Amino acid sequence: MSVLGVILAGGLARRMGGQDKAFLSLDGQPLLNRALARLAPQVDTLAINSNGDPALFAGYDAPLVPDLDDSRAGPLAGVLAGLGFAESIGASHVVTVAVDTPFFPFDLVTQLRAVAEAEATPLACAATGERTHPVFGLWPVSLYTDLADALASGERKVDRWTARHGCAIARWTADPFDPFFNVNTPEELTKAESLA
Numbered sequence: 001m002s003v004l005g006v007i008l009a010g011g012l013a014r015r016m017g018g019q020d021k022a023f024l025s026l027d028g029q030p031l032l033n034r035a036l037a038r039l040a041p042q043v044d045t046l047a048i049n050s051n052g053d054p055a056l057f058a059g060y061d062a063p064l065v066p067d068l069d070d071s072r073a074g075p076l077a078g079v080l081a082g083l084g085f086a087e088s089i090g091a092s093h094v095v096t097v098a099v100d101t102p103f104f105p106f107d108l109v110t111q112l113r114a115v116a117e118a119e120a121t122p123l124a125c126a127a128t129g130e131r132t133h134p135v136f137g138l139w140p141v142s143l144y145t146d147l148a149d150a151l152a153s154g155e156r157k158v159d160r161w162t163a164r165h166g167c168a169i170a171r172w173t174a175d176p177f178d179p180f181f182n183v184n185t186p187e188e189l190t191k192a193e194s195l196a
Contacts, residue, residue, distance in 0.1 A: 001092050001093055001113065002044050002090065002091045002092050002093070003042075003043045003044050003091060003092075003093045003094070003095055003109060003113075003138075004043065004044065004045055004046070004047060004082060004085065004086040004089065004091040004093070004094050004095075005039040005040070005042065005043030005045070005046045005047070005094075005095050005096075005097070005109070006046075006047050006048070006049050006065070006078065006079075006081075006082035006085075006086075006094050006095070006096045006097075007022075007032065007035045007036065007039065007046070007047075007048050007049065007062070007096075007097055007098075007099050008049050008075055008078040008079075008096050008097065008098050008099060008135060009021070009022040009032060009035075009048055009049060009050040009052070009099035010049050010050045010051050010052075010066075010067060010072075010077070010078050020050075020052050020056065021099060021100045021183065022048075022050065022052070022056075022099045023056065024100075024183065024189060026102055026183070026189065026192050026193060026196055027193065027196040031099050031100060031102055031183065032048070032060070032099055034102045035097060035098075035099050035101075035102070035104075036048075036060070036062060038097075038104060038106060039095075039097055039104075039108075039109075041106070042095070042106070042107075042108060042109035042110070043095060043109060044091065045089065045091070046061075046062040047062050047063050047064075047065045047082060047085055048060065048062050048063070048064050048065065049065050049066070049067070049078040049081050049082055049096075050064060050066065051066050051067055051070075051072070063085070065081045065082060065084075065085045066081060067080075067081050068080060068081055068084065073151055073156060074156050074158075075096070075098075075134075075135045075158055076147065076150070076151055076155065076156060076158055076161060077151060078096065079094065079096055079135075079137070079139055079147065079158075080144070080147050080148055080151060082094040082096060082139070083139060083141050083143070083144040083147065084144060086141050087141045087144060091141065092140065092141055093138055093139060093140050093141065094138075094139045094141070095108070095109050095112060095136075095137070095138050095139070096135055096136065096137055096139065097135070097136055098135050098136070098182060100182045100183045100184065101136075101180055101181065101182040101183075102183065102192055102196070103177070103179045103180075103181060103192075103195065104126075104136060104179055104180060105126075105172055105179050108126065108136065108170075109138075111126075111170040111172075112124040112125070112126065112136075112137070112138040112168075112170050113138060114170070115168035115169065115170045116138055116168045118168070119166075119168040121165070121166035121167055121168045122140045122142070122143065122165050122166060123137060123138060123139060123140070123143075123162050123165055123166060123167040123168070124137060124138040124167060124168040124169070124170055125137040125138075125159075125162065125167055125168075125169060125170070126169075126170050126171075126172065126180060127169045127170065127171045127172070128171065128172050128173065128174040128178045128179070128180055129171070129174055132159065132169060133180045134158035134159045134162060134167075135158060136180065137158075137162070137167075143165065146165075147161065177195060181195070
């Protein structure tokens with residue numbers, strides 16, 4: 001299995017006043033830099049999914065992979081863009097993470113691969129307790145066409161689409177805090193600073 005890590009950084013960030021969350025500073029470092037540093041050791045190569053100004057990403061080694069159209073179809077559109085890029089470079093799978101989740105586990109990819117293999121499912125996603133985090137997922141390139149068709153028919157719910165194919169769940173503890181805590185508001189950024 002060769003894995004492309006894709007950082008999903010294409011959200012509209014309405015609750016952050018429209019700021020691009022990828023470049024919000026946490027502990028003196030942009031969230032995007034933190035995500036790249038956490039994911040890089042876990043995958044074979046990296047890409048960034050964003051529909052923002054390409055000039056903002058010019059200083060990064062990871063290629064920018066925008067959504068395939070302007071429909072702003074949510075995380076599944078980012079997954080689809082990642083799958084298409086993965087196929088073009090010969091990767092068999094994609095693992096996605098959200099740019100606004102600065103503490104995601106260092107063993108994310110290992111655990112996602114392990115549960116998918118153990119349960120013989122094509123897909124896997126993360127969870128803490130009973131709460132799933134479907135954008136933190138393992139996606140085989142072989143499902144590219146199926147996902148493209150689903151998006152074209154109006155599908156936007158990640159967990160509804162993954163349920164059609166079988167999705168194993170890799171679980172982490174939320175003690176002392178949820179590693180999938182994400183930054184959606186200025187208050188949550190303040191909380192993340194205290195956690196960092």
